[in-house]
Amino acid sequence: MAESGDQRVVANSNQAPAGRSHNGQLTIRLEAAMGEWSPEENDGPALNVAAFREEGGQLSTPGPLLRVWEGTEINATVHNHLDQPLRIHGLPARPEDAKEVLIVPAGESREVHFLAGAPGTYFYWASRNGAETTVQRRAEDGQLNGAFVVDARNDARQANVDRILMITDWTVVDDDTVRPPRYREIFAINGLSLARHQRQRFKPSDAPAWLLLSRGQRGRCGHRHDLRRRSTAYGGHGAGSSGSHVHTHVDS
Secondary structure: OOOOOOOEEEEOOOOOEOOEEEOOEEEEEEEEEEEEEOOOOOOOOOEEEEEEEEOOOOEEEOOOEEEEEOOOEEEEEEEEOOOOOEEEEOOOOEOOOOOOOEEEOOOOEEEEEEEOEOOEEEEEEEEOOOOOOHHHOOHHHOOOEEEEEEEOOOOOOOHHHOEEEEEEEEEEEEEOOOOOOEEEEEEEEOOEEHHHOOOOOOOHHHOOEEEEEEOOOOOEEOEEEEOOOOOOHHHHOOOOOOOOOOOOOEEO
C-alpha cells in the first residue's frame, strides 16, 4: 500500500554510511516513499517528492549513503511504498551493464546481491516512469538518488574527513507552447538549496577530499577533487581557490 506522503524529507549530509557492515559484507534495507521536501527553509514551501530512506529511518535527499571497501559483498533489499513500480539503476557490481535494472512492483520488496566492484564514486537512482536516464524522470522523482562510494583497500585516506556533495534538481515545465518554455527549477546540494549553504574554510593540513556527484545528461557523474592546499565553498570552485585536482568520471 502506498504511504500518505505527509512525512518530511530531510537533507542528508552524506557523512554517515548506511547499513550494517560485518565480515566483509554490507546489509542494507532501503525503502522508497512519498514525502514533503522543503529545500529553501525548514518551514518553507514544501514539494511533494519521492525519496529513499533506510528501513525505520527518515526519508532523505540524497538517499542513504552506501560506502564500502573494494571487494565488499552487498546484500540490499528495497521495499516500494509508492503507487507505481520502481525501476532502480546503479545497484549492480561496478563497472555495470547500463541495462541492468532492478524492478520493484508497488507494495513489494526485492533483494539484490553483488560485489562492490572497482573503486570509485558512483550513485544509484530510480524512477516510476521507466526513464533510461535521469533527465527523463518526472520532477517528483528527482530526489530518488543516493551516493555509492567504493574505497580502494590500499587507500590510506580517512574516509570520515571526505565531503560528499550530491547535486539534485526539481524541474517543472509550466508552459511548453512558448519559446523558451516557462519552467520552475530548484537545484540542491545534499538536499539544501544553494542559498542555505555556508562558505566553508579549512586549514591546509585539514582540507578534505571532495567527492562531487551531479546529475549528468546521461546519468553520468562522479568527480573527485583532492584539495590539499586551500578549499573554499563547493569543493574549491570559488574564486582564488587552488589545489591538486583528480577528476574521475564514472557511470551511475
